[in-house]
Amino acid sequence: MREMLTGGPLDVLTGDYLAELTLLILGRDRLKDPSRGYAKTFLRQLEECLGLAGERGVRIVANAGGLNPAGLADAVRQLAGRLGLDGVRVAHVEGDDVGHRFPGALTANAYLGGAGIAACLDAGADVVVTGRVTDAALVTGPAAAHFGWAIDDHDRLAGAVVAGHVLECGAQATGGNYAFFAGHGTRAGDPAALRHPGYPLAEIHEDGSCVITKHDGTGGFVDIGTVTAQLLYETQGARYAGPDVTARLDTAVLTQEGPDRVRIGGVRGEAPPPTLKTGLNRLGGFRNEVVFVLTGLDIDAKAALVRTQIEDALDRADSRPADVRWELARTDRADAPTEESASALLRLVVRDTDADTVGRTLSGAAIELALASYPGFHVTAPPGRGAPYGVFEAAHVDRDSVDHVAVLPGGRRTPVPSGTVTRVLEDPAPPPLPAPLPPGPTRRAPLGLVAGARSGDKGGDANVGVWVRTDDAWRWLAHELTVERLRALLPETAPLRIVRHDLPNLRALNFVVEGLLGEGVAARARFDPQAKGLGEWLRARHLDIPEVLL
Numbered sequence: 001m002r003e004m005l006t007g008g009p010l011d012v013l014t015g016d017y018l019a020e021l022t023l024l025i026l027g028r029d030r031l032k033d034p035s036r037g038y039a040k041t042f043l044r045q046l047e048e049c050l051g052l053a054g055e056r057g058v059r060i061v062a063n064a065g066g067l068n069p070a071g072l073a074d075a076v077r078q079l080a081g082r083l084g085l086d087g088v089r090v091a092h093v094e095g096d097d098v099g100h101r102f103p104g105a106l107t108a109n110a111y112l113g114g115a116g117i118a119a120c121l122d123a124g125a126d127v128v129v130t131g132r133v134t135d136a137a138l139v140t141g142p143a144a145a146h147f148g149w150a151i152d153d154h155d156r157l158a159g160a161v162v163a164g165h166v167l168e169c170g171a172q173a174t175g176g177n178y179a180f181f182a183g184h185g186t187r188a189g190d191p192a193a194l195r196h197p198g199y200p201l202a203e204i205h206e207d208g209s210c211v212i213t214k215h216d217g218t219g220g221f222v223d224i225g226t227v228t229a230q231l232l233y234e235t236q237g238a239r240y241a242g243p244d245v246t247a248r249l250d251t252a253v254l255t256q257e258g259p260d261r262v263r264i265g266g267v268r269g270e271a272p273p274p275t276l277k278t279g280l281n282r283l284g285g286f287r288n289e290v291v292f293v294l295t296g297l298d299i300d301a302k303a304a305l306v307r308t309q310i311e312d313a314l315d316r317a318d319s320r321p322a323d324v325r326w327e328l329a330r331t332d333r334a335d336a337p338t339e340e341s342a343s344a345l346l347r348l349v350v351r352d353t354d355a356d357t358v359g360r361t362l363s364g365a366a367i368e369l370a371l372a373s374y375p376g377f378h379v380t381a382p383p384g385r386g387a388p389y390g391v392f393e394a395a396h397v398d399r400d401s402v403d404h405v406a407v408l409p410g411g412r413r414t415p416v417p418s419g420t421v422t423r424v425l426e427d428p429a430p431p432p433l434p435a436p437l438p439p440g441p442t443r444r445a446p447l448g449l450v451a452g453a454r455s456g457d458k459g460g461d462a463n464v465g466v467w468v469r470t471d472d473a474w475r476w477l478a479h480e481l482t483v484e485r486l487r488a489l490l491p492e493t494a495p496l497r498i499v500r501h502d503l504p505n506l507r508a509l510n511f512v513v514e515g516l517l518g519e520g521v522a523a524r525a526r527f528d529p530q531a532k533g534l535g536e537w538l539r540a541r542h543l544d545i546p547e548v549l550l
Contacts, residue, residue, distance in 0.1 A: 001045040004199055005052050007215030011146070013053065014138040015062035016168055017042060020459065020520060023132065024281040024390040026066040027107040037067035042129075043075055050076075051085055054126065061117055061138050065129040067107060069094050070407065072129045089409035091120035093130040095402055095416075102280055106390070110276040110402050113243030114160075115151065116416045117141025119406035123414075132279065136164030139202065140244045147206050151244075151419040158247035158269025159208025161240065166212050166230045166264070171197040172454075173212060173230045174220035177532075179452035179539060193221055209265040211257060222260040225452060225469060228506050232465025234456040236512050237501045239270070243399065244419075246270040250431065250503050266505075272419070275396035282393070284519060285322075285351055286386030288358040290366045292346040294332070295376045299344045302374035303328050309373055310348065313365035319357045321350035327527060345380070347527070351389065358386035392520030394459050431504050437476045441547045447489075448539025450549045451477060455535035462516040462531035464538060467508035473549050474507040480543070486511055489541040490534070 004013055017039040030037035042064035053060055065072040073092035080088040093116035102108040109132035118141045120128040130137075143149065143160040151157075166173050174197045175181065181194060198218025203211040212227050214220065231249065238250035246269065253266040294302045307326055314320045329345045336342035348366075350358045363383040370377055404416040447466075450473050455464040464486075468477050487494045493513045501510040516534075517526055528534065 001049045002052065003218070004201075004215070005049055005056060005058060007198070007218055010056070010058045010201065012142040013058050013060050014142070014167065015042065015060070015064060016135050016138060017062060017064040018066060018132060020279055020281070020392045020457075021390075023066065023107045023109060023279060024392070027281055028388075030067055031106075035068070035071055038069070038072035038075070038129075039064035039066055042072070043079060046076060046079060046127075047083070050080060050088065050127075051083060054085060054088065059121065059126055059128070059142070061121075061128045061130075061142055063130045063133050063135075063138060065092060065131045067097065067109070067131065069129050069131045073407070076127055076129065089124055089126045091123065091125035091128050091409050092407050093117060093120065093128065093133065093405070093416075094407060095404040096130075096132040098278060098397055098402065101397065102278075102395070105280045105282050107281040108278060108395075110278045110397055111243060112276070112402070112404055113137050113272070113419075114139070114141030114144060115244070115419065116404055116406040118145040119414055119416060120408060121145040123406075123408040125409050134164075134242050134244075135168040136161040136242060137244065139164030139167060139204070143204050146204075151417070153208075154245050154269030154271065155267065156206070156208035156269070157245040159210060159264070159267045160204060161242055161245060161247040161269075162231070162249070162252055162264055162267050163202040163204055163210040163212070165233075165235075165240070166227055167200055167202055169230060169233065170199050171220060172233065173200040173226055174198055174214050174218075174222055175226055176220065177454070178226055178229060179448065179454065179535070180225060193219060195219055208267060209263065212262045212264065213260050222262055224254045224256055224262055225467075227254055227262045227264070228467050228508060229452060229454045229465070231506065232463075232467065232503075232508055232510055233454050234458055234463060235465070235510060236458065236463060237499075237510075238503060241273050243272055243276055245272050250505060253505055272399075274399060276399045276402055278395045278397050280393040280395055282391045284389050284391035285353040286355045286358045287349060287351045287389045288362050288383055288386045289347060289349045290362065290383040291380040292348070293343050293376075293378050293380060294346055294374065295339060295343040296332075299330065299332055303344075303346050305374050306346065306369065306377070309369050310365050313368070314361065317357075317361045317365070319352075319354065319361065321352040321357050321361065323349075323351040325349045329527075352386075355386040359384070390520075392459050431502050433478050433502075434471075434475045434504070436479045437472060437546055437548075442544040443547050443550060444542050445545050445550060446540055446542055447545070448536075450545060451539060453535030453539050455531045455533070455538075457517055457520070457530040458512075459520050460515055460517045462513045462534055464511045464513065464531075464535050465508055466511070466535070466538070467506055469507070470549075471507070474504070476546055476549060477507075477509065478502065478504075481509055483511070485543075486538070489543070490538060492516070
């Protein structure tokens with residue numbers, strides 16, 4: 001926060017503190033203390049920076065209110081008083097909590113748009129805190145307030161949504177987590193560039209276009225690739241639906257305007273959906289895990305032995321865990337120079353609604369085998385008690401039924417109109433594929449030599465966005481990377497429904513893999529529970545690539 005405030009001029013400093021998993025954590029905090037449920041980190045940052053923001057005329061908008069935006073607003077006022085900043089005007093947005101409609105859910109929050117934030121800023125707020133709004137709402141709200149946009153200024157709002165989506169994950173737009181970080185023709189080849197990437201900012205114009213850049217002198221870099229990667233992150237189809245507007249990602253045009261400056265223009269908007277997405281978190285039960293280390297020879301036989309022994313012990317226990325999963329990672333090498341590189345890892349995860357079933361039952365079975373199993377038996381850590389896990393689910397509620405309220409400085413409560421519209425949208429015709437690249441010699445090589453990727457999670461689904469940097473590479477990728485080829489390259493996706501979306505303006509394909517992550521990140525049912533590495537796995541797979549592209 002201090003870096004952004006001191007690094008250069010800003011009008012509004014935004015902060016995104018919420019994720020699906022974060023709300024589960026805040027829900028458990030609220031069970032222990034009903035006065036909590038907000039991101040305490042935000043207060044620690046404000047203690048250092050609230051006065052600085054006031055001196056520089058920067059207003060602060062953050063969704064750190066989590067499950068208790070009113071509580072956080074009160075805490076900010078108390079902090080301002082302790083700091084001698086009595087003139088700070090604090091407002092908050094509420095109405096996202098719809099828990100009364102979903103009995104049994106630990107948290108249930110509708111994703112609100114930016115209109116409540118705009119109302120607070122119009123009323124002169126210096127600090128606005130919200131609960132569950134969309135990440136992009138942190139940008140659409142200030143932009144709408146600044147330019148006076150109406151709720152049906154769809155193209156302008158869509159441009160702000162795209163800007164908000166690029167800013168949402170901070171340094172992921174300035175070289176962080178970037179597929180081509182090792183060089184390959186980008187400034188990322190300079191190790192100093194990524195030692196401490198700066199955070200991005202958006203210069204937003206009245207027509208909704210923007211320039212993504214960063215403060216002068218900060219690390220990292222902004223180019224068409226870094227912005228493309230973030231545009232593809234955790235999205236689905238060409239239509240990016242939100243409570244403010246449906247942004248057409250397939251209309252975005254990126255232009256390198258100068259060093260560390262990428263213009264995003266041409267974004268078209270359509271009416272928002274008649275419903276609001278709602279995130280539900282439930283307590284799913286308890287989980288435990290143990291990782292067996294298998295060293296040296298006969299790895300498969302060692303894995304089979306301990307698996308048979310553990311399964312037998314679980315069958316003989318008073319109660320067997322409802323869900324038992326095994327995964328063998330062959331990290332071992334033949335004739336290895338170190339013991340660690342000679343070892344494979346066998347991971348066992350158990351889940352059940354009863355804590356003892358995944359606690360004492362598993363730990364007893366695993367540790368009692370220490371002197372009676374495969375040679376070299378040891379584990380990375382002894383299994384402990386079962387830990388609670390959550391389950392995420394997405395639902396939808398009618399937008400007219402949600403009481404979206406802006407609580408202005410001074411406490412006046414102002415209802416925020418839902419902006420209901422009649423929306424009849426036909427699916428856009430799929431864009432025509434480019435002419436294929438002419439036949440020529442190929443070489444077996446990793447996909448990542450020519451294509452970047454970024455992947456992530458949406459509840460139980462995963463998305464993988466893949467893009468290339470030249471027209472010729474796009475002519476090849478668009479025909480080569482079909483759904484069937486993706487299934488072959490990523491066998492874990494083979495039994496699942498996969499939808500491919502083409503984004504020719506970005507030279508990109510976006511694949512949505514439904515159900516890969518089971519019940520969501522909090523259930524931790526997969527080695528990579530948020531699919532963050534899925535794109536890099538894809539880039540590491542080998543296929544026949546035209547030599548002209550290499």
